[in-house]
Amino acid sequence: MNFYKKSVKNILLSIGISLLLYATLIFVIDPIQQYRKASFYKPMFTNQRYLNPGLVKTYDYDTVIIGASETENFNPIYIDKQLNVKTLKLSIEGSNVFENELMLETAITTGKVKNVIYSIDTFAFHQESASLKYSKLPLYLYDESILNDYKYLLNIDIFKKYLIKIILGNVFNKKKFTQPIEKFQYWGDKFQTRKQKLLIETDKLLSKHEIPNYDKEYYTNMINLFDTQMLTNIKNNKDINYYFIFPPYLINFWIPTEKKPCTRKY
Amino acid sequence: MLFNSYEFLFLFLPLVFTGYFYLNSIKKLTASKIFLVLASLFFYSWWNISYLPLMLGSIFINYVISSKLSDKKFNQSLKKYLFIFGLILNIGFLAYFKYMDFFIDNVNFIFRTDIEFLHLALPLAISFFTLQQVAFLVDSYQGIVKKSNFLDYILFVTFFPQLIAGPIVHHKSIIPQFESKRNKFMDYKNIYIGLFIFSLGLFKKVFIADTFAIWANNGFDVLPHLTLIQSWMTSLSYSLELYFDFSGYTDMAIGIALLFNIKIPVNFNSPFKSKNIIEFWTKWHMTLSNFINAYVYTPILKSFKKFTFKNALITSFITMLIIGLWHGASWMFVLYGALHGVAIVINHLWKRYGFKFHKIIAIFLTFNFVNITFIFFRAHDMSDAFKVLGGMFNFLNIGNINDIFLLYPHSEKLDQYIFVIMFFISFVAVFTFRNSMELSKNLKPTIYNISLIVLFFVVSILHLNRVSEFIYFNF
Numbered sequence: 001m002n003f004y005k006k007s008v009k010n011i012l013l014s015i016g017i018s019l020l021l022y023a024t025l026i027f028v029i030d031p032i033q034q035y036r037k038a039s040f041y042k043p044m045f046t047n048q049r050y051l052n053p054g055l056v057k058t059y060d061y062d063t064v065i066i067g068a069s070e071t072e073n074f075n076p077i078y079i080d081k082q083l084n085v086k087t088l089k090l091s092i093e094g095s096n097v098f099e100n101e102l103m104l105e106t107a108i109t110t111g112k113v114k115n116v117i118y119s120i121d122t123f124a125f126h127q128e129s130a131s132l133k134y135s136k137l138p139l140y141l142y143d144e145s146i147l148n149d150y151k152y153l154l155n156i157d158i159f160k161k162y163l164i165k166i167i168l169g170n171v172f173n174k175k176k177f178t179q180p181i182e183k184f185q186y187w188g189d190k191f192q193t194r195k196q197k198l199l200i201e202t203d204k205l206l207s208k209h210e211i212p213n214y215d216k217e218y219y220t221n222m223i224n225l226f227d228t229q230m231l232t233n234i235k236n237n238k239d240i241n242y243y244f245i246f247p248p249y250l251i252n253f254w255i256p257t258e259k260k261p262c263t264r265k266y
Numbered sequence: 267m268l269f270n271s272y273e274f275l276f277l278f279l280p281l282v283f284t285g286y287f288y289l290n291s292i293k294k295l296t297a298s299k300i301f302l303v304l305a306s307l308f309f310y311s312w313w314n315i316s317y318l319p320l321m322l323g324s325i326f327i328n329y330v331i332s333s334k335l336s337d338k339k340f341n342q343s344l345k346k347y348l349f350i351f352g353l354i355l356n357i358g359f360l361a362y363f364k365y366m367d368f369f370i371d372n373v374n375f376i377f378r379t380d381i382e383f384l385h386l387a388l389p390l391a392i393s394f395f396t397l398q399q400v401a402f403l404v405d406s407y408q409g410i411v412k413k414s415n416f417l418d419y420i421l422f423v424t425f426f427p428q429l430i431a432g433p434i435v436h437h438k439s440i441i442p443q444f445e446s447k448r449n450k451f452m453d454y455k456n457i458y459i460g461l462f463i464f465s466l467g468l469f470k471k472v473f474i475a476d477t478f479a480i481w482a483n484n485g486f487d488v489l490p491h492l493t494l495i496q497s498w499m500t501s502l503s504y505s506l507e508l509y510f511d512f513s514g515y516t517d518m519a520i521g522i523a524l525l526f527n528i529k530i531p532v533n534f535n536s537p538f539k540s541k542n543i544i545e546f547w548t549k550w551h552m553t554l555s556n557f558i559n560a561y562v563y564t565p566i567l568k569s570f571k572k573f574t575f576k577n578a579l580i581t582s583f584i585t586m587l588i589i590g591l592w593h594g595a596s597w598m599f600v601l602y603g604a605l606h607g608v609a610i611v612i613n614h615l616w617k618r619y620g621f622k623f624h625k626i627i628a629i630f631l632t633f634n635f636v637n638i639t640f641i642f643f644r645a646h647d648m649s650d651a652f653k654v655l656g657g658m659f660n661f662l663n664i665g666n667i668n669d670i671f672l673l674y675p676h677s678e679k680l681d682q683y684i685f686v687i688m689f690f691i692s693f694v695a696v697f698t699f700r701n702s703m704e705l706s707k708n709l710k711p712t713i714y715n716i717s718l719i720v721l722f723f724v725v726s727i728l729h730l731n732r733v734s735e736f737i738y739f740n741f
Contacts, residue, residue, distance in 0.1 A: 004454035007711035011461055014720040019727060138731070150272065156728035160680050 023153035031162035033058045034141065034152060044165045044177050045184035048092045049099075050158075053141040055181075056107040061088035064107050067119025068095045070247035072185045074117075085115060091185060097124045099137055101229050106142045108237055115241045118230075122214065125222040214257070267312040269518045270472050272730060278309065282426075283525055290450040299417050299444065302526075306426035310390065317389040321424075324359060328352065328399040329419050335406040336413055349407040356403065360396045363389055368595030391430045393592060395423050397557055402437050404561055414441055427522040431515055433533040434553040440528070449527035459706050460524030462715065465722035466702045467517025470510045472726040474692055477685055478507035481673045486644055486654065489672065493665020497657030499673060499689075504644050505637045506692050509538065512551070517702045531556075532703050538636070538696040541628035543609040544617075546636060554592075558585055579614055583607035593643070598651070602643045609635060629697070 030036060033043060033054040045051060056064070063085040065071050076087035090103050100118075107113050140148040152158065169177030234242055267274045282305040289298035311318050331352040334340050361369075367383045374381055402419075405411045414422075414437075422440050423429075443449055485492060485500025492500060516533040523530045537550035547555050563585045570577040583604075590603015623631065638655065645651035657663070671682055709715060 003711055004458045007716055008454055008457050008461065011458075011716055011719050011723075014716070015723045015727075018720065018724045022724075022728065151731055154728055155731050156725075157731060159728075160678055164680065 019154060023150070026153045026155075026158055026163070029163065029166065030054075031158055031166055032141070032152075034149075041166060041170045042178035044162050044169060045179060045181055046165070047161055048090070048185060049137050050141065050161065051184075052090050052092065052103060053106050055088060056090065056103075056110055056112075059088055061086045061112055063087040063115040063117065064104070064113055065089045065091060065117045065119070066100050066104050067091055067247065068100075068121045068124055069093045069185075070121055071117075071119045072187065075182070075186075077182060079117070083115070087117075089184070093185065095121075095124060097225050097229050100124060101233060102137065102139075102142055104233065108233075108240070109144065113240055115243065117243045117245065119245050119247045121247055122218075122222070125218070125225050267309050269515070269522070270468060270726070270730060275727070275730075278305075279522065279525075286526060287452050295450060296417065298450070299421055302426075303417070303421050303424055306421075306424040306429060309426040310424065310429060313390055314387075320389050321391070321395060324356075324395065324399065325420055325423050327355065328403060329416055331355075332403050332406040332411065332419075333413070335403065336409065336411045345407065349403070352403045353400070356396050356400050360392060362386070363392055365591075365595045394432050394434060395429065397434050397554075397561075398423055398437070401557060401561055405437070411437065418444060425523070425528070427519040427526075427528075428530055431512075431519075432551075432553055433516055433519060433531050434557050435530050436556075439531065443528050446527075451527075453527050456524045456527050458711055459709050460521045462521070462709055462719050463517050463524065463702055463706050464521025465719045465726070466705070467514045467519075467521060468726040469722040470514030470517065470702075472514075472729045474688060475507050475511035475514055476729070477688060478503045478510065478692075480677075481685070482507050482644070484673045484675070486650060487646075490653075492653060492657035493663050493669055494657060494660055495665045495667060496669055496673060497654050497660075499670050500654050501637055501641055501658060502693070503673075503689075505640045506689075506696070508640060508643075509534075509696065510692070513702070520703075534701065535703065536696070536701045538633055539629060540632050541623075541625060542613050542617075542632055543606065543635065544613050546632055547606075547610070554589070558589055562588055575614075575618070579611045582610045582614065586610060598642050598645060598647070602639055605639045605642065633697075 027035070029041070030038070031044065032051050034057065037058040063079070063083070065074050065076070065079075065087060068091065071089065071091040072093070074089060074091075076089050079085065079087045088107075090107065092099055092103060095103075104113075104116065104118075138151070140151040165174075165177040168174040267278060269275075282302070285301055285305070286298050289295075289301055307318060307322075310321065331348060334348055335345055335352070363386050366386060370381050370383055373379060402411065402422075418441050419437075421444055422435070422437050425435075425440070428435050482500055482504035485496060485503065489496070513534040520530055520532070531553050533551060533553050535549040535552065537546055540546035540549055563581055566584060567573065567578060567581045570581070584607075586607030587600060587603045590599045590601070590606070593599045593602070638658075641651050641654050645654065671677070674682060674685060677685075
């Protein structure tokens, strides 16, 4: 019987030690820079939903870019020069208005934000997806509480999505894993000389997804979400400058959208 | 509260375990039972406390009726009516919450009426605690049940490891275990074996089933068309998901109960190794099969004037329809039950006329039949089902092997490799490996076994962020 007692103790102790070691490894390397800006290694910039909340906490900036993939090709260095600011791009691919607002709130909470460049993407107001319920945001990264940090420190995804690539990039010198922050989700240079390929790719995409009807219902819902979600935040932060922009959509998406009578009407 | 959640693993379970055995150690035996009941009610209410009065009401009414039925001094002529009242109450309770909208939908369709749906939320675990209480009611009526106090009864129904999705426990095997004085003190052998079974179940659910779920969900719900290869991957992923999900849940329930020195029945016994469909139902969701056999199949068969082979076949078919419908209020589940009913009838016939297949062919046919019927079990409607089923036999669109990764979009290369390796290992495992119950027999505390338990726990805990509910919570 003593042998079983000893075994049970060994099991519990081994589980505890293993988890502690893993959590310590993640805390020290801090692959998504939640606690400190990466200093002793070149970080891996990928997956905005995981990485952005860390960047807003540990990087220096006074201007943020909020929006979905249509803002991914915005060049922060260019904006810095033109407006004499320090910009952090917080694009979230395929984001909805709730995700954008949470991202912005997380940034504002740090007290660093003076300017917000906000992209009004019509897709972000799509009724079915416009809620945090359907979002894949790791919400535990978007608050200041340390009580839920175990979800970060004991998370295998951090190991798979970041740590392995950081090791490959830093130890085995795989350059694609150690791109600078300016290249983070930047794909504008990828297709510049391959316009035709870009059109083919987006045509493929459009064949899978229907172009939404920008009708009265869509318009009313959009106004409603703007009033309830975005306007409240704006009113609460009167010392922050907001610049709203209408994003430059792909031409082969925009032409069929514009042709729809409801788009012209609303 | 989910077994595969941080709050359960790091707070609820350690606190309840410590509290229960502490109260027993200071001889507060009744207090320890009350503590376990309160903990179980808290566990149940974690999802939605609004269902708690419903469950407590059901438990209280059933206990009062059963007490009267097992009371020898109670008026014998009234007993029959009270028993029928009790049955109608339980079945009506289940029917109202689970099947009312399904009934309205069919009435509307047949009579072209426009009756509004009730949109009732299905109270968690209703299908499971109702069955356990029906068994208690029937046995009370038949005089099999010894008079038990309310505390033992409520503990039997609400004991948290089995409360939400079974295994469906029988009062005869559970209540005496709570009474046994030997079970009141920590037994390190049981804790060791319990930890082993629990860790294996956690690993099956969190690491294996949840990965298969991604592939199956994309195949069934997201991709509009599937190639032949994608269709097979979708259906096989779902069959493996369902098995590892539910048997994983059951392992966890058995393992947790064993920590408290309570042995709850086995629910799966390598069902995919079955050589025919009758054998399959003796190895898949065994506690449901046992309940149905005792409380549905036997009474229906007895209701025939003569016991004949033909009557037995009719009873088998009706029973399978009921099993199908028990899983949910949808014609897809009825169809699933009907297909299994037909298969069981055919199986009985070929047994009677002496047909035999080679063992490997028999396993191959049985597994493929089960795999195909699971498509109807999983699909929301016939078009979903035929998308997958049609794709599996569309030899004009075989597709490319790399297309399987479209079932796991935006995934890391590492995840794709893990899936392919896991798919083959799991596939081989369900046909050849010993199952968790076989492994736990004569389990010695060796370095190898201890390392395995630690590995299962650590890997599973690191995967907890993909939290998902168990499939059988919906039934």
